[in-house]
Amino acid sequence: MSFSLLSDYDIHLFKSGKHYKLYEKLGSHVVDNDGQKGTYFAVWAPNAEKVSVIGDFNGWNKTSHELNPRWDQSGIWETFIPEIGNGEVYKYFIKSNTGEELEKADPFALMWEKPPKTASIVWDTYYEWSDKNWMDIRQDKNSLDSAYSVYEVHLGSWKRDPADNDRRLSYREIARDLVPYVKEMGFTHVELMPIMHHPYEPSWGYQITGYFAASSIFGNPQDLMFLIEELHKNEIGVILDWVPSHFPGDATGLFRFDGTALYEHENPHEGYHPDWKSYIFNYGRFEVRSFLISNALFWLDRFHVDGLRVDAVASMLYRDYSRNEGEWIPNIHGGRENLEVISLLKEINEEVYASYPGTQTIAEESTAFPGVSRPTFSGGLGFGMKWMMGWMNDTLAYFEKDAAFRKFHQKDITFSTVYAFTENFMLPLSHDEVVYGKGSLLDKMPGDDWQKFANLRLLYTYMFTHPGAKLLFMGGEFGQKAEWDFKNSLDWHELENPLNKGMAELVKGLNNIYKTEESLTLNQFSHTAFQWIDTMDEENSILFYKRQTETEEVYIVLNMTPVPRDSYQLGVDKAGTYQELLNSDDGHFGGSGISNGSFKAKKAPYHGLDYSVIIDLPPLAGVIFKRK
Structure with a gap:
């Protein structure tokens, strides 16, 4: 030929x-x-x-x-x-x-x-893009010093045809509703759960057979490009969930592609994933490395995506992941680390940042592996961010407790800041927390209906003022009561309930403050931007801290019990008038309406600071305030 x-x-x-x-x-x-x-x-x-x-x-x-x-x-x-x-x-x-x-x-x-x-x-990826304005500014909008509030979406169940729940909307139909909704809610980014071709819908996209193909369930590649372009035109970044950790054994897929273990290992101790009943790439084979690096870059190149969230990194990094003794093969030094994966991830991250400035890679990594989000030149893996799984686990465990017992667990909720600055952390309340019988985020909260909503508003206030980027799975933003079901649309009718509507208004307000207050974004991965002021009021389960830049501070006080605390004294740095920026107990959010408006600081030293204010702390609520 x-x-x-x-x-x-x-x-x-x-x-x-x-x-x-x-x-x-x-x-x-x-x-x-x-x-x-x-x-x-x-x-x-x-x-x-x-x-x-x-x-x-x-x-x-x-x-x-x-x-x-x-x-x-x-x-x-x-x-x-x-x-x-x-x-x-x-x-x-x-x-x-x-x-x-x-x-x-x-x-x-x-x-x-x-x-x-x-x-x-046979198809192509030709598309006349019109998102130049976004591509020109995304280096600023997508940087680590900018607000990074991610709305995680499963396209097949975010919204379905209202007349026929069995009919999934197309990429273009989803764009019509999703783009204005995300913009109205104030999220800065959308993360799409895997949209690469996958034959088995209950895998939610995590069992991929077509790594270079957008799922045809929702349309053709150009239809997905249209969705991404519409998000970009509204200054919303797009992150794709990418799964280089395993692939299924479908007869028409990568498995034993030419009759041999081509993309995977022959030995099941290296090439078979016991958790997902799937197959692990042979990361040491050069041709497979070319395949995977090319695939990562493909989505940044042809689809203009702004970041990749890399799934199950921990399972890739360790040869003994989910394996018992005798079921795994050590590396050449006798250790458990997968040296081929480490070098591959470093190479992918280096090439992503070199070839596509303004993008980010984000690792879902649940262990204490060092330097996941540190540069490769200093020995790190080179990711831009890492999911903070410890924060997620500790936070949900704390908030699931009855408020009467929280005073015994004050250190559980403050522990995250001991290690919060060892990585560039993203705080994830993802799809994994609302499936398999775990219930919805709202359902995890204790108390009656009002207290459940108040607790969840309090949790979100804590999340949005804690150092790090944010991620919230769809439905959580309005407090959906039911656990996520990939076969059905979100329960949008719940927004007719004032408490659900109030929850959405709160998230909208938190996103706005996160985007406009530099104290919450500048140096958000650095210890210099955060300070505990008081963690010692365990009896009342109250936490008080501030976020800061060199020139200003934002104060946050959390009342973790349903008991209002009238005339509560809080130390502040400076004299002057202070103003509530957000109160999660505001009636507009579905709260009881205890608020403080503006208030003055007096020369009355407290909490080791020269001045103090007196405010009323609402029940199960967070108050964010700053000096005018």
Whole structure:
């Protein structure tokens, strides 16, 4: 065959694990071959004896359109087929060198058929983008010193057709409602749970078969680009959930792609994930590294996304993750760390930040692995942020307790600041906390209906004033009562309830304060921006702290009990008039309406500070105030 998109240099990069744009070379591409339009196919199958393209165009004939093996021992097979183009449905027929016959979808396909169908579709990622304004400013909007309030969304259940709950909305239909809603609520970013092609909906997208394809359940790639563009036009960043930790064993997917363990390990002690009954990438194989790095960069390149949240990093970092003694293989030094993963994650992060300035990578990592969000030049993994799982666990455990017993657990809620500045932490109240019988966030709160809402408003006030970025899963922003169900729309009708409506208004208010008060964003990952003023009033379960810059302070006091505290004294730095910025007990939020408005500080030393104020602390509420 004379036509090829692959140069000798491409092959060199691919075989050395350094090809970062494989999606431009492998897969299916509509091309002009010396004046003849058609599609070029290229696939990596080094242990195949024969490879052919089968599809509607040839009646799924296994012998009519065979691929040619390249002469360079790269294991890549390629061919050009004239007169077929976008929309053509196809698979690869692979006869393994062991005689096994397989029908495989294209690992680099840009589009797949809707499940339960499993074939690839010839497509492209051409799009006339009109989000230049966002791309020009995102380096500021997406920086670590900016407000970073993330709304986590599962596209299949955020909202469905009101007339037919079984019908999922398309990317374009979702854009019509999601974009103005997120803007109104004040979130700065949307994080989409995996939208890469996945055949099994109950996996929520975490069992991916088409790593380079947007899920066709909601439309084609350009439809997803439209959604992202509309978010960008409204200055909302987009983070994609990315899953390089494992893939399913579907017969048409990556598993034993050419009849051998190609993308995964042969040994199940290295290549099989016991938790998810899926397969682990062979991170030490150069061609697989090229695949994964290319995939990470693909979404930043072709889809203009602003960040990747990398799923299950802990499971990647440790060879003994979820394994008993004798069920895992140590590294070359006899340790449990996966050295190949460590080097790969560093390389991905370095390339992301070098090639796509203004983007972020965020690790879901639940262990004490050091330096996850520290630069690679100082020995870190190079992520921009890390989920603060310890904060999430401790906070929910505390708030689930009856208020009468919280005085015995004051140190549990303050412990997070002991390690809060060891990483660039994001505080996650994610989908994982509202599934599998855990109940909704509201349902976790103790007390009667009013107290449940008050407790959740208090929790959010604490969250939005605690150091770090924020993430809240959809439905939590209005206090949905039911646990999340991926098969159904959120319970939007609950917004007719004043308490749910008030919850949404509170989150809107917290987002606004987070975005406008520099004390809450500048140096939000540094100990210099936070100070406990009083944690010792355990009897009343009251916490008092401040967030600060060099020039101003914002004070936060939390009353963790349903008992109002009248005329409560609080130390402040300066004389003058102070103003409530937000009171979670405000009647507008569904509270009892105890408020302070503005109040003056007097020369009365307290809490080690020169001045103090006297305010009324509302029940189960947080008060944010600052000097005028």
